[in-house]
Amino acid sequence: MTALQHVKLGTYYVVALPEADDFDFWRERARALVQCEVPPDRIAWVEPGGSGSLFSHGDRRLPVPPADAPPVRASKAFVSLAKSAICHSDPERFALLYRLLWRLQANPRLLEDGADTEVRRLDELARTVRRDIHKMRAFVRFRLVESEDEEAGEHYVAWFEPEHHILRTNAGFFVRRFANMKWSILTPKGSLHWDGNVLEEGPPAQRSDAPQGDPTEDLWRKYYASIFNPARLKIGAMLKEMPRKYWKNMPEAVLIPELVAGAQSRESQMVAAGALEFDERPETLEAIDKAIHACRKCPIGSLDNHAVMGEGPKDAALMIVGEQPGDQEDLAGRPFVGPAGQLLDWHLERAGIDRRSAYVTNAVKHFKFVQRGKRRLHQSPTAKEIDTCRWWVESERQIVQPRLILAMGASAARGMLGKTVSISKARGAPIPLEDGSELWVTAHPSYLLRLDGAAQEEQSRLFDADLAAVKARLAELAG
Amino acid sequence: MRTYKEQMGTQTTIEKLEILADAAKYDASCASSGTSKRNSTGGKGIGSTEGMGICHAYAPDGRCISLLKILLTNHCVFDCHYCVNRKSSNVRRARFTPQEVVDLTLSFYRRNYIEGLFLSSGIVKSSNHTMEQLVEVARMLREEHDFRGYIHLKTIPEADPELVHQAGLYADRVSINVELPTDAGLTRLAPDKNARQIEGAMGKLKSDIVEAKDNRKRFRHAPRFAPAGQSTQMIVGADAATDADIVGKASRLYDSFRLRRVYYSAFSPIPDASAVLPLKRPPLIREHRLYQSDWLMRFYGYQPSEVMQATEADGNLPLDIDPKLAWALKFRERFPVDVNRASKEQLLRVPGLGVRAVGRILASRRHRTMRLEDVAKLTVSIAKVRPFIVTADWRPVLLTDRADLRALLAPKQEQLELFAA
Numbered sequence: 043m044t045a046l047q048h049v050k051l052g053t054y055y056v057v058a059l060p061e062a063d064d065f066d067f068w069r070e071r072a073r074a075l076v077q078c079e080v081p082p083d084r085i086a087w088v089e090p091g092g093s094g095s096l097f098s099h100g101d102r103r104l105p106v107p108p109a110d111a112p113p114v115r116a117s118k119a120f121v122s123l124a125k126s127a128i129c130h131s132d133p134e135r136f137a138l139l140y141r142l143l144w145r146l147q148a149n150p151r152l153l154e155d156g157a158d159t160e161v162r163r164l165d166e167l168a169r170t171v172r173r174d175i176h177k178m179r180a181f182v183r184f185r186l187v188e189s190e191d192e193e194a195g196e197h198y199v200a201w202f203e204p205e206h207h208i209l210r211t212n213a214g215f216f217v218r219r220f221a222n223m224k225w226s227i228l229t230p231k232g233s234l235h236w237d238g239n240v241l242e243e244g245p246p247a248q249r250s251d252a253p254q255g256d257p258t259e260d261l262w263r264k265y266y267a268s269i270f271n272p273a274r275l276k277i278g279a280m281l282k283e284m285p286r287k288y289w290k291n292m293p294e295a296v297l298i299p300e301l302v303a304g305a306q307s308r309e310s311q312m313v314a315a316g317a318l319e320f321d322e323r324p325e326t327l328e329a330i331d332k333a334i335h336a337c338r339k340c341p342i343g344s345l346d347n348h349a350v351m352g353e354g355p356k357d358a359a360l361m362i363v364g365e366q367p368g369d370q371e372d373l374a375g376r377p378f379v380g381p382a383g384q385l386l387d388w389h390l391e392r393a394g395i396d397r398r399s400a401y402v403t404n405a406v407k408h409f410k411f412v413q414r415g416k417r418r419l420h421q422s423p424t425a426k427e428i429d430t431c432r433w434w435v436e437s438e439r440q441i442v443q444p445r446l447i448l449a450m451g452a453s454a455a456r457g458m459l460g461k462t463v464s465i466s467k468a469r470g471a472p473i474p475l476e477d478g479s480e481l482w483v484t485a486h487p488s489y490l491l492r493l494d495g496a497a498q499e500e501q502s503r504l505f506d507a508d509l510a511a512v513k514a515r516l517a518e519l520a521g
Numbered sequence: 522m523r524t525y526k527e528q529m530g531t532q533t534t535i536e537k538l539e540i541l542a543d544a545a546k547y548d549a550s551c552a553s554s555g556t557s558k559r560n561s562t563g564g565k566g567i568g569s570t571e572g573m574g575i576c577h578a579y580a581p582d583g584r585c586i587s588l589l590k591i592l593l594t595n596h597c598v599f600d601c602h603y604c605v606n607r608k609s610s611n612v613r614r615a616r617f618t619p620q621e622v623v624d625l626t627l628s629f630y631r632r633n634y635i636e637g638l639f640l641s642s643g644i645v646k647s648s649n650h651t652m653e654q655l656v657e658v659a660r661m662l663r664e665e666h667d668f669r670g671y672i673h674l675k676t677i678p679e680a681d682p683e684l685v686h687q688a689g690l691y692a693d694r695v696s697i698n699v700e701l702p703t704d705a706g707l708t709r710l711a712p713d714k715n716a717r718q719i720e721g722a723m724g725k726l727k728s729d730i731v732e733a734k735d736n737r738k739r740f741r742h743a744p745r746f747a748p749a750g751q752s753t754q755m756i757v758g759a760d761a762a763t764d765a766d767i768v769g770k771a772s773r774l775y776d777s778f779r780l781r782r783v784y785y786s787a788f789s790p791i792p793d794a795s796a797v798l799p800l801k802r803p804p805l806i807r808e809h810r811l812y813q814s815d816w817l818m819r820f821y822g823y824q825p826s827e828v829m830q831a832t833e834a835d836g837n838l839p840l841d842i843d844p845k846l847a848w849a850l851k852f853r854e855r856f857p858v859d860v861n862r863a864s865k866e867q868l869l870r871v872p873g874l875g876v877r878a879v880g881r882i883l884a885s886r887r888h889r890t891m892r893l894e895d896v897a898k899l900t901v902s903i904a905k906v907r908p909f910i911v912t913a914d915w916r917p918v919l920l921t922d923r924a925d926l927r928a929l930l931a932p933k934q935e936q937l938e939l940f941a942a
Binding site for chain 2: 151154155156157158159162176179180181182183184185186198200215217218219220221222223256258260261262264265266267268269270271272273274275276277278279280283284292294295298301302305424425426429461462
């Protein structure tokens with residue numbers, strides 16, 4: 043007796059599945075139907091809630107396979123893809139799986155043929171489901187529900203809208219990850235509840251059943267907005283991985299429109315904050331003098347002060363650079379006229395250097411101070427301010443073209459080198475500069491003014507030694 | 522006026538988060554994959570890793586958000602020109618305590634926002650002090666909270682090797698940035714950093730990783746050490762290094778230190794930039810082409826020298842076409858490839874055929890003689906593939922020799938509207 047004799051001629055069979063994702067049930071029925079040689083076009087597979095197909099009035103009593111029916115064969119690859127594909131929401135999936143199972147009996151390696159239309163469709167279903175599973179793992183957002191009852195502890199609840207029947211398949215992931223947390227995931231297709239020990243399935247839920255917010259979301263949104271780099275807007279790449287359909291249940295997604303809209307201006311602000319839009323380099327010292335009075339590239343320029351220009355011969359072999367004008371220099375409009383200037387003059391004279399033959403200037407052109415009552419107290423410029431002002435000192439250097447530059451103090455050294463060096467390490471030897479000149483570094487005279495006793499004597503001696511070395515080197519350079 | 526200390530003390534967590542996440546936004550890497558599998562069953566805390574990392578959100582810059590990526594502090598005693606946190610920068614500063622980072626990580630993780638933590642830091646006080654703080658955060662997470670999620674620590678090459686070693690015991694992945702593709706660039710832009718020191722620290726990490734793997738084979742309970750390996754990042758476009766320089770550097774790093782990944786980060790304009798840097802960002806597509814070439818070396822069997830062959834006269838990869846197509850156009854004599862007979866290696870060289878498509882072609886051709894329409898079913902765009910293959914019913918007639926092949930295959934340039942506003 044062949045199996046076909048169990049099948050009534052012209053009969054259509056209807057298989058009603060108890061659950062939309064019940065692979066085991068499908069497998070059992072499909073196996074029996076194959077053994078009874080029921081061709082694919084004679085079966086209607088109906089999932090719960092699904093409307094019947096054309097022949098939903100078919101026979102619900104399935105044929106019983108004969109005892110000697112050959113076993114049904116399916117490759118491992120098929121079983122694993124079918125387990126995923128059955129979670130898809132396409133009502134045709136059961137029929138597709140049956141057709142493939144049917145064909146597998148004649149061709150056990152059918153799944154290898156990627157160019158086969160039905161194999162490709164299976165692949166596509168499985169891939170879509172895997173993606174949906176992955177997106178659920180990614181985009182579920184728990185919200186903390188504070189319970190009145192302290193015994194109950196913290197309860198985390200999420201609302202999610204999966205596209206396919208993946209809730210049950212995905213439960214294990216959340217159990218493994220949040221094993222010691224009490225949580226619930228509510229979806230329109232059913233719900234999951236984990237109390238720390240047992241997982242329970244519940245009925246479909248509505249969005250209003252889930253909590254509406256969580257205080258931590260403000261922090262999360264702040265993080266989301268801050269980690270985004272407006273200089274690299276790539277909306278397409280974002281949408282590809284996080285399509286709009288997910289946005290409504292993700293607290294951070296409300297920020298996207300304003301982040302996108304504001305990106306360009308934020309980028310140009312970033313650039314503008316970094317940019318120092320200097321024009322062409324001035325060609326004369328007079329032009330620099332005029333320009334520095336109008337310079338507002340850094341906050342110092344905006345204080346109530348005047349710019350102080352360097353002074354000395356336009357072709358001086360020696361350039362002496364200090365930090366910035368002080369209170370008296372600011373009032374006089376000339377560099378090194380205050381107490382530190384007088385001390386400098388005294389030491390220069392002792393070293394035999396004529397100050398009038400040198401070009402004397404500052405690394406920073408404006409006086410930085412804080413007002414204390416009637417007094418304006420000196421403030422050190424920041425590295426950024428020195429770097430900004432470097433443009434002007436460089437312009438002076440280009441015109442004067444000194445053979446040797448004496449930088450007094452760390453700020454002046456930074457103004458020449460663009461990086462901070464230690465005076466004690468850098469002093470006493472020339473540092474070659476890119477334009478062929480050489481830089482000598484020493485302490486700032488105002489440092490000497492603040493010392494007394496032995497320390498003052500020691501530092502004065504070092505200062506004199508530096509000046510003497512400069513004097514000797516100048517003579518050498520003059521040849 | 523409030524003193525500096527007072528000002529710091531009154532910053533709220535949300536203000537600090539804003540500053541310290543903003544400071545981390547230039548870092549390209551965010552991967553949370555490739556570590557050992559674990560979950561929180563039987564433990565006291567939370568967290569799991571299942572091999573594949575999960576991107577929990579995407580920012581409008583297209584980059585995934587997988588980890589809480591922040592700095593412990595953006596104070597820094599270093600003065601690297603390309604870095605927004607350098608000493609001479611005027612950015613707002615903030616500092617998290619290790620406890621604050623731990624709390625943030627756990628409360629984000631519990632709500633399923635993240636896979637874990639990616640912690641980096643500016644150098645405060647000293648390299649060792651900073652490294653100690655980074656390790657302390659990881660220790661608290663692992664030991665006090667039994668956290669089993671992902672931890673990526675950026676380690677500091679200048680720190681004591683013993684501290685760096687501790688980082689590897691707590692973290693899934695450790696990384697050290699090489700920062701710039703050439704030593705000259707590093708010397709010029711990062712005066713406080715030293716290429717030899719960076720590579721020395723990478724070498725030490727590599728041997729620690731190898732040793733720990735070896736021990737695991739022999740003793741089941743030997744401690745894990747950075748199971749997700751080490752990675753690095755370099756900045757592209759801040760100096761004059763060419764793509765050939767960059768690819769060469771990357772491949773040397775892969776070989777010498779067995780890095781899991783080399784990340785490329787297109788230099789982006791930073792607020793308060795140093796005057797030695799370009800103000801304009803390099804085209805983001807350049808970064809993309811470098812990742813594509815990285816891919817060619819890691820999955821398609823290209824040698825670094827072959828990727829370099831794809832560069833143009835200036836040493837850079839073409840921006841209008843991908844490096845695989847650029848290579849194929851230069852070596853047209855290798856094409857067309859017969860889809861029904863060619864080896865896997867040959868098929869992998871065909872522009873437009875990915876690793877997946879090649880796998881499917883190899884499986885399918887056991888069942889049928891491939892025709893053009895069969896190949897079309899397995900690839901994204903048959904138009905791109907067609908000039909380079911032969912099938913049962915298709916042979917490109919002189920197409921691979923056409924002088925304008927590149928123009929035919931390159932994406933169409935957008936026609937600008939003459940009267941557009």
